Amino acid sequence: MNRSDNDKNRSTENGNFGDNPWRAMGLIGSVGGTIGACLGLGYWIGAKFDTGYGGIVGMAAGFVAAVIMTVFLIRTFTGGNAR
Template structure:
């Protein structure tokens, strides 16, 4: 069959996430930015909370909390980009 024939019959409401490369690139950029910001803020807040004690655990705990938040935000982003149909 002709590929243009398939494109004309494709329903926009049933289109998959992979049909639009710009949406995929937007998702990848959003996920990367979210992970970077969450880890950076977690490190910074953890080091500020730790203060001058100097044990080094505050920044590690902050990064761990930032990572957990990044995973949650990534799931939310994927669901938003896919219209709530994330598998």
């Protein structure tokens, strides 16, 4: 197997994506799943209240939760260096 100079320059440190596409795809999938789950759960909980706006309020609360969870998720994937 012939390795090029680019292979030697790849960063393999924990918390750095380097050139690893699988790790980047994992982050994208996790972010999408987190947003979808928070919005769906927020709507479901909000729809349990029989007011006319329960689902919308629940989705808004779910969106806020999704943003917060996504920030923590990105910090975890980047080794705590997300700013």
